Amino acid sequence: xxxxxxxxxxxxxxxxxxxxxxxxxxxxxxxxxxxxxxxxxxxxxxxxxxxxxxxxxxxxxxxxxxxxxxxxxxxx
Numbered sequence: 001x002x003x004x005x006x007x008x009x010x011x012x013x014x015x016x017x018x019x020x021x022x023x024x025x026x027x028x029x030x031x032x033x034x035x036x037x038x039x040x041x042x043x044x045x046x047x048x049x050x051x052x053x054x055x056x057x058x059x060x061x062x063x064x065x066x067x068x069x070x071x072x073x074x075x076x
Contacts, residue, residue, distance in 0.1 A: 002018065024043045027073060027074060028045070
């Protein structure tokens with residue numbers, strides 16, 4: 001089990017082992033969920049997007065918009 005301290009600004013460092021395993025790099029967007037009293041952090045990666053295609057029944061429009069947004073963020 002890896003641990004990290006929370007800074008006064010509410011920031012935490014994700015251990016490098018987990019960053020490598022889940023392909024979390026500088027600029028990777030993450031989502032936070034609260035489930036049964038736990039906080040879960042989920043990286044928004046192409047794999048996550050592919051896994052959820054069709055969930056909202058938008059025929060891929062939202063997925064393409066999200067991928068374009070990620071591309072614009074990387075270009076910054």
